[in-house]
Amino acid sequence: MINYPNGKKSAGSIALKSAANRGMSLEDDLNVTNDYYLQLKKANIHKKPTPVQIVHVDYPKRTAAKITEAYFKVPSTTDYNGVYRGRAIDFEAKECSSKTSFPFSSIHPHQIEHLDSVLYHGAIAFLIVRFNCFDETYLVEARKIINQYRNSNRRSLPYSWFQKEGYLIPFKLNPPVDYLKIVDAIHFKGDVL
Amino acid sequence: MINYPNGKKSAGSIALKSAANRGMSLEDDLNVTNDYYLQLKKANIHKKPTPVQIVHVDYPKRTAAKITEAYFKVPSTTDYNGVYRGRAIDFEAKECSSKTSFPFSSIHPHQIEHLDSVLYHGAIAFLIVRFNCFDETYLVEARKIINQYRNSNRRSLPYSWFQKEGYLIPFKLNPPVDYLKIVDAIHFKGDVL
Numbered sequence: 001m002i003n004y005p006n007g008k009k010s011a012g013s014i015a016l017k018s019a020a021n022r023g024m025s026l027e028d029d030l031n032v033t034n035d036y037y038l039q040l041k042k043a044n045i046h047k048k049p050t051p052v053q054i055v056h057v058d059y060p061k062r063t064a065a066k067i068t069e070a071y072f073k074v075p076s077t078t079d080y081n082g083v084y085r086g087r088a089i090d091f092e093a094k095e096c097s098s099k100t101s102f103p104f105s106s107i108h109p110h111q112i113e114h115l116d117s118v119l120y121h122g123a124i125a126f127l128i129v130r131f132n133c134f135d136e137t138y139l140v141e142a143r144k145i146i147n148q149y150r151n152s153n154r155r156s157l158p159y160s161w162f163q164k165e166g167y168l169i170p171f172k173l174n175p176p177v178d179y180l181k182i183v184d185a186i187h188f189k190g191d192v193l
Numbered sequence: 194m195i196n197y198p199n200g201k202k203s204a205g206s207i208a209l210k211s212a213a214n215r216g217m218s219l220e221d222d223l224n225v226t227n228d229y230y231l232q233l234k235k236a237n238i239h240k241k242p243t244p245v246q247i248v249h250v251d252y253p254k255r256t257a258a259k260i261t262e263a264y265f266k267v268p269s270t271t272d273y274n275g276v277y278r279g280r281a282i283d284f285e286a287k288e289c290s291s292k293t294s295f296p297f298s299s300i301h302p303h304q305i306e307h308l309d310s311v312l313y314h315g316a317i318a319f320l321i322v323r324f325n326c327f328d329e330t331y332l333v334e335a336r337k338i339i340n341q342y343r344n345s346n347r348r349s350l351p352y353s354w355f356q357k358e359g360y361l362i363p364f365k366l367n368p369p370v371d372y373l374k375i376v377d378a379i380h381f382k383g384d385v386l
Contacts, residue, residue, distance in 0.1 A: 083281035086315030122279030
């Protein structure tokens with residue numbers, strides 16, 4: 001790739017690159033993927049709205065109510081959930097800008113408790129982590145993340161751990177993050193659809 | 194009950210009344226109920242945050258980010274979902290102020306499509322409707338509501354329909370809306386916990 005003096009990258013090279021360089025965030029890719037699953041009647045999985053504490057709302061005449069003061073709340077659950085092949089699906093998705101490790105601080109303690117709870121009740125739960133530098137997206141089973149989170153002496157998980165313990169989600173054009181392929185391999189092995 | 198000249202009701206009488214007169218909304222009651230289920234490890238079911246389109250955020254120094262312009266969005270899914278006994282749970286909850294009927298306009302077409310979709314994928318889906326005048330809360334299976342919504346010539350469902358086709362959720366102190374009792378009776382009949 002040619003780096004131009006103004007710091008911009010050549011437009012020509014972008015077309016050859018995948019997720020990270022398409023300028024699509026993991027969230028964008030997951031939205032496209034979940035919409036694809038929904039339209040094809042493969043699954044019904046949605047991102048939850050961002051939790052917001054609404055403090056003040058204006059109700060101007062003849063126009064829509066306008067929220068004029070609100071604050072972001074710490075999420076008490078994960079961002080994504082839904083239903084697939086009769087099972088409840090629950091997961092959190094995170095981008096990681098480090099080349100070497102994924103910091104535990106990226107996940108709220110509440111979210112770890114939540115994943116533990118939905119596993120207990122029978123959901124299929126996992127974490128999707130994208131290492132932006134390598135443009136690699138991994139699915140890791142929630143149980144493994146919870147164990148590491150609670151028992152590791154480190155404050156992060158090395159990239160090599162994801163290579164060993166996670167499942168690399170192959171990049172496709174459509175859907176961009178076909179994570180249910182991995183879910184099928186783990187949970188519905190041998191089942192015929 | 195004694196109505197005082199200032200329009201306030203005697204405090205003494207309030208203690209004897211249930212949901213509507215306790216000043217608790219259906220949403221409050223469901224939050225308490227879901228929290229009860231969560232703490233007792235019976236189920237993991239949450240209300241989704243209100244969907245909001247954030248237009249402008251201020252980032253003042255040394256204080257939390259403040260959303261200064263945002264608008265309410267039409268929900269594309271239901272308000273509540275989670276996992277119970279290995280199954281995905283999905284429902285919408287509505288209060289009704291009419292004594293005679295529940296207007297279909299209370300439910301967005303998107304939400305009917307959503308309920309249909311989650312049923313297809315294997316979730317347990319329903320509607321919880323509270324008739325405030327009678328202080329009665331009904332659980333109605335999603336399939337029945339969808340059929341009525343699509344095939345009825347009326348623009349509302351009569352109260353008598355809920356009495357016949359729905360399941361009255363008995364009022365309790367804790368949890369106030371024990372709807373999983375009804376789910377057990379419909380979906381897990383004869384199972385031993």
